[in-house]
Amino acid sequence: xxxxxxxxxxxxxxxxxxxxxxxxxxxxxxxxxxxxxxxxxxxxxxxxxxxxxxxxxxxxxxxxxxxxxxxxxxxxxxxxxxxxxxxxxxxxxxxxxxxxxxxxxxxxxxxxxxxxxxxxxxxxxxxxxxxxxxxxxxxxxxxxxxxxxxxxxxxxxxxxxxxxxxxxxxxxxxxxxxxxxxxxxxxxxxxxxxxxxxxxxxxxxxxxxxxxxxxxxxxxxxxxxxxxxxxxxxxxxxxxxxxxxxxxxxxxxxxxx
Amino acid sequence: xxxxxxxxxxxxxxxxxxxxxxxxxxxxxxxxxxxxxxxxxxxxxxxxxxxxxxxxxxxxxxxxxxxxxxxxxxxxxxxxxxxxxxxxxxxxxxxxxxxxxxxxxxxxxxxxxxxxxxxxxxxxxxxxxxxxxxxxxxxxxxxxxxxxxxxxxxxxxxxxxxxxxxxxxxxxxx
Numbered sequence: 001x002x003x004x005x006x007x008x009x010x011x012x013x014x015x016x017x018x019x020x021x022x023x024x025x026x027x028x029x030x031x032x033x034x035x036x037x038x039x040x041x042x043x044x045x046x047x048x049x050x051x052x053x054x055x056x057x058x059x060x061x062x063x064x065x066x067x068x069x070x071x072x073x074x075x076x077x078x079x080x081x082x083x084x085x086x087x088x089x090x091x092x093x094x095x096x097x098x099x100x101x102x103x104x105x106x107x108x109x110x111x112x113x114x115x116x117x118x119x120x121x122x123x124x125x126x127x128x129x130x131x132x133x134x135x136x137x138x139x140x141x142x143x144x145x146x147x148x149x150x151x152x153x154x155x156x157x158x159x160x161x162x163x164x165x166x167x168x169x170x171x172x173x174x175x176x177x178x179x180x181x182x183x184x185x186x187x188x189x190x191x192x193x194x195x196x197x198x199x200x201x202x203x204x205x206x207x208x209x210x211x212x213x214x215x216x217x218x219x220x221x222x223x224x225x226x227x228x229x230x231x232x233x234x235x236x237x238x239x240x241x242x243x244x245x246x247x248x249x250x251x252x253x254x255x256x257x
Numbered sequence: 258x259x260x261x262x263x264x265x266x267x268x269x270x271x272x273x274x275x276x277x278x279x280x281x282x283x284x285x286x287x288x289x290x291x292x293x294x295x296x297x298x299x300x301x302x303x304x305x306x307x308x309x310x311x312x313x314x315x316x317x318x319x320x321x322x323x324x325x326x327x328x329x330x331x332x333x334x335x336x337x338x339x340x341x342x343x344x345x346x347x348x349x350x351x352x353x354x355x356x357x358x359x360x361x362x363x364x365x366x367x368x369x370x371x372x373x374x375x376x377x378x379x380x381x382x383x384x385x386x387x388x389x390x391x392x393x394x395x396x397x398x399x400x401x402x403x404x405x406x407x408x409x410x411x412x413x414x415x416x417x418x419x420x421x422x423x424x425x426x427x428x429x430x431x
């Protein structure tokens with residue numbers, strides 16, 4: 001079996017991996033809908049968004065590998081790390097749930113990523129700024145699509161509303177982690193690599209409140225719960241998604257298309 | 258262009274002619290030049306260097322485009338050539354040429370409006386009502402409706418014309 005790679009622990013590499021892993025794992029979760037979405041148009045939409053996200057992840061990983069300086073390429077970073085070395089917030093690794101759960105998570109994640117990419121366009125790291133300038137345009141479509149669905153389901157039938165409320169109750173506590181800073185954020189802000197993620201919080205809350213308000217849903221109160229995916233301490237779901245993603249590269253080392 | 262501008266070498270000029278005949282694999286009505294993804298062609302020593310920019314981050318055609326560009330140049334005897342990827346500035350549909358827009362319409366795809374107009378706009382809740390009309394590429398009517406924001410490829414959306422009842426695709430401004 002192909003062995004795992006060791007990842008550098010410097011803040012810049014960690015900051016980039018948080019971004020790349022967020023896009024990669026959410027992209028993998030959306031890809032699971034291919035052939036299973038409620039209608040063909042949404043099947044296509046979710047697959048297209050998965051493709052955008054995985055494309056963004058590829059670009060960020062290639063760059064992270066260069067910054068890390070250990071010769072790791074995008075495939076090694078995507079497929080050959082141990083679970084603890086993945087740095088995505090727990091929000092994106094939760095199982096895809098029903099369609100209401102998927103579109104609400106997309107709204108939360110796309111709103112966050114659009115704000116993040118917007119700021120990263122001014123990164124002192126030219127390559128990251130270039131990746132962000134492209135990704136921000138894609139995130140705008142993702143956010144619009146997800147928000148439309150949150151409104152349609154929240155302000156829809158009794159059944160769609162029931163499902164949206166259930167999704168909101170489950171997902172909302174995972175938002176807190178997005179904005180919980182640590183030394184990686186401080187270093188990125190100090191070096192000009194990117195913003196502390198907490199700096200995105202007020203805009204994120206305002207935009208989500210607008211979407212939820214239009215959907216007739218109350219913004220849930222903040223809970224003391226704080227998930228820890230960004231530190232590499234993941235939910236019980238992470239191992240399963242990695243097993244599915246990694247088994248080919250592990251069984252056939254270096255396999256390419 | 259100013260008086261000091263150096264004319265492109267015959268090899269570079271021929272390369273542009275060849276590239277104008279290389280179709281985009283997803284929208285074969287357009288050449289890679291119509292699409293605006295060939296940013297530069299220059300000679301680097303013995304080699305011809307073609308600078309390409311990706312359309313979407315996850316566009317699965319990026320590698321195919323690179324290969325077909327190099328194959329076409331080799332077939333025309335202009336090699337050796339290599340392709341490099343340039344991300345900044347990010348590709349926008351505003352770079353699709355006037356000729357490209359005409360070809361899109363004839364092919365049955367409604368061309369994109371100005372992308373700059375949509376940049377940085379706050380999220381529009383229930384966008385269907387607020388979005389500017391996309392005229393039907395077949396009958397020209399502005400009575401059209403969006404069926405889905407995403408189509409057969411990431412760059413297109415699905416529409417329907419209410420006047421002539423035909424479905425069509427719209428190249429999204431980005």
